[in-house]
Amino acid sequence: MNIFFTVLLFISLNAFSERLYNGIQLPSDWPPEQLDAASTDPMPVPYLECPPEIIPIDVGRQLFVDDFLIEQTSLVRTFHYPKKYHGNPVLKPKNSLEWTEGSGRGVAAPLSGAVLWDEEEQVFKLWYNAGWHGTICYATSKDGIEWARPKLDIVPDTNQVYPADLRPDSTTVVRDWWTENSAGKYKLFVREPGGLGGKGGRCFESPDGIHFGNSVLTGNMGDRSTIFYNPFRKKWVFSIRSAFRGRSRHYWESEDLMADNQWELDEENYRQGRWSPGQPVVWAGADALDLPDADIGLKPQLYNLDAVAYESIMLGFFQIWRGPNNNDCHGVPKVTELNFAYSRDGFHWDRPDRTTAIEASRTAGVWDRGYIQSVGGICTVRGDQLWFYYSGMEGDESIPKGMYANGATGIAVLRRDGFASMKTPDDKGSLITRPVLFSGKHLFVNADVPEGTLKVEMLDVDGNSIPPFVLENSHVFTGDSTVYEMTWDDGADLSVLAGKPVRFRFVLERGDLYSFWVSCDRTGRSDGYVAAGGPGFKDPKDTVGAASLVAEQKIR
Template sequence: MRKKRRPPAGMQLFSFRVSVLLAMSAAAGSPQGGNVLYNGIRLPSQWPPTGIKLSHEPLPDPPYLASPPDIIPIDVGRQLFVDHFLIEETTLRRTFHQAEYFAGNPVLRPDRPWELRRDGGGGAMPFSDGVFYDPHDRLYKMWYLGLGATLYATSKDGIHWDKPKLDVEPGTNVVHRGNRDSSTVWLDLEESDPQRRYKFLYNPGNMRPMILHFSSDGIHWGQPVAQSMKVADRTTFFRNPFRKVWVYSIRDHTPGVISPQRTRRPGEHVRFRTYAESPNIAAGLQWKPVPWIGADRLDATRVDLNVRPELYNLDAVAYESVMVGLFSIWRGQFKDREKPNEIVAGFSRDGFHWYRPSRRAFIPVSARHGDWNHGNVQSAGGVCLLVGDRLFFYVSGRSRAPGVIGQNSTGLATIRRDGFVSMDAGAAEGTLTTRPVSFRGKRLFVNANTEAGELTVEVLDQKGRAIPAFSRSQCIPVRADNTAQEVSWKNADLSSLSGRPVRFRFYLRYGRLYAFWVSPDASGASYGYVGAGGPGFTGPTDTVGTGIYKHCCASEILH
């Protein structure tokens, strides 16, 4: 049995404080409203919100952007610039980045008899399912859809995958037999009962109940624990650890719609999502969902299909201080190839309201006939893994097209850690000033690329004046490309400002700023969530900081 490393006393205390903060945010309330979250956002007393009216018009911006907290606590996670929640004023340019496909894709393809059809086609892809890193076994683990079964694969590096011979169906990697639609597996690192460490919500098909199973190893699934009411296909679930609830992302459709190819009536949704949540995953299956979100007129229409887009699926995960959502956007249906679904990114700070400022495909289909992802791309349960200084996104790809034997396989796309959005400057120096924030740590870190330029930071008091010990002139300039770069001042650390409302002002020239955070120790541990995990992390949050680089280097893996 491996010994667990005991974190330093200071890290233990800070981790305890963050846990208390999250627990308090889950319980705090007042007569004027509902719970106050870890980031200062107060939920309405009616939760989840009701009365959402879906139409072809975009939903309003999340209420926390229209009315942010007076003071934003930033003790949980890296602070990302995916919206203007943290920004009081800026002259920097916001850039949205796409994930990049791995050159060696697909990383998993059908090559076993139980994955292949007689014509040579077949399937080995996550249809949500799940891809996680298990810190106990130090393995990447993938559950995926084969032919009439759920299968299991493992990897030591996330690139080369093994299909172990198991005892469920001896000699195969089948872990659950049964025709199915999209289903979800979740590795729950916060579960206290080892027999329930893995959760599997099995979908036997459209308009049938989904069935919940538990497992201690992700291979041997116990008897059904609970089931939902009848539900449409492509229904999934995920964990919102900020609020300690399970969220059911339920596919719904407008009654009476027969053909998805016909012209939509104004304001009509065909595929959209409804929302339900529960702290108990089994009890929550008796859901009473509320309207949630759909595609709208800002989602691009393909000129070769000229069909109004729809929301096919939404998978999500907690990453650092936000929920990251991958929206599978349906753009129509060809007669002779797969529906060209693509993945668009969105972000939420309360777990319900989404901000989708860029509708460009975050992970697109290929335009090249015959490619593994020419037909259709969709997300995996768990959404993303954190591997060194890169985020890994595993996606399904479908290749069926005229003259091409259709295979469903698995590919990998990656992006810089925190790299969804950057705040950029060129030759002319730009600035970014945050809203008032508070923290308990003592060291400021940034994820930035200023190799060709420079970044300096000053700290402002409540009246907007630079605090002398933390003025720009006292800041040691940052000239580096680093996903965890400490920013320091000549004669002070931030511990003297602990608990005080302050603003940070960043000065940037020839560079990109992706995130900032305040950590209690020199490692830069953020105590934010790390998606579906990754090498070096011991649990669902970052308690090790730069210590993960001892365990892996994404650039070496990818090249």
């Protein structure tokens, strides 16, 4: 068996160009150029059709958002959705910068901007659009709910951080943990107003997230383009608005945000999804499983795609547009809403559930009536919860272009790792993983089993139990925890199995299993990524485990 796996590994390494942290082999032709711009079929996901023979799991909590890790199961995958915070909105327009002069269109909302945690300063930091096509402002918060607008020196006595002579449409701020340049600790991307083509983006860097300089231009792109960083591959990704299937996305990756991000743009080819070889490639759009709004009836389009590294995956928000067309809004905000998407290679997106994660209220007089948009960084990790900041607009039917009026910022909350759980369909079920490889010692789970039980045993690749980690020796977990260590009778840890292909068999009665991981110590650290961060996290990875729960309680 070991010789077989060695041969497979040798063949794979010679046939493919890059092996990822999870065992996925990328083809030498990357990013892929084969996607059909005209097809409305869901995006193919090659690593789900042909997963690795052995899956390394040292990076991050292992989520059950797809079947990548699952060999067989009698459990049922159940999807879960964030709940909107009862005190929304937490930021709304109130000063002269946030009210576009002469238009009545107030905005205090990121498009996409960012919300990030700073462990050193013990604050949340927010970059947001102030006014419609006005400027970029900065706010801070101790608890993520009450926000202060500090007076800065860019434009005296304001919290503006963007040069006074420039205007933003779409923005993204990223904390660059990977640079050795102290002047580039924060990166800012801005696409200025101006429709589909004819303009590039601007990339800036900053030592403090306030003073941005060293502006460089990119190739041309549409007006709701954004960026994100993929730390699994050490690549900056441009999520480029294009038009091959209505609003849609092209993809460009780069090792350096501040250099060599130039491409040509032919208007006709751009609209058809045909860019030249070596240029941005066709990436993502709405598909046949994205349903129209029942009252509007238009074919959905992909308005934006933001993403971030969360634990062992890239977590995406697809902003789905359902209309109406701009000229038909008459002061009512467009219906755009957010859907979760998941990627294990950073390019192909699996969207197994099309239930809207954060929906527009569609109700007159409500702050998030429409135009729901994601925020850079996607979510913060708040103890045993994930907080998703999002933008919404109430609109104003009494003024010109009132569909862009009364923009504010709110929060939706989900259990940590809570995108999907494996649930017992009746009273009892089990799940066996594919062969996995780890170097840690301690098995942890995120599970909700208040009235049931969870047990686990270790199997070899042929499905035989491995003593002493047999089911009869497994200590039973009953309760609800996002970080719980599973143990066996004799107290042995999993170090004796480190570096060997094995399987986990989970046996569950009346409950939900959200994730599992093997930690290097008893803190429960996952060494996976923590999105926009959160209390207790000193860097972009979870190196503290359960200590983050304590840190969260201190700021509540």
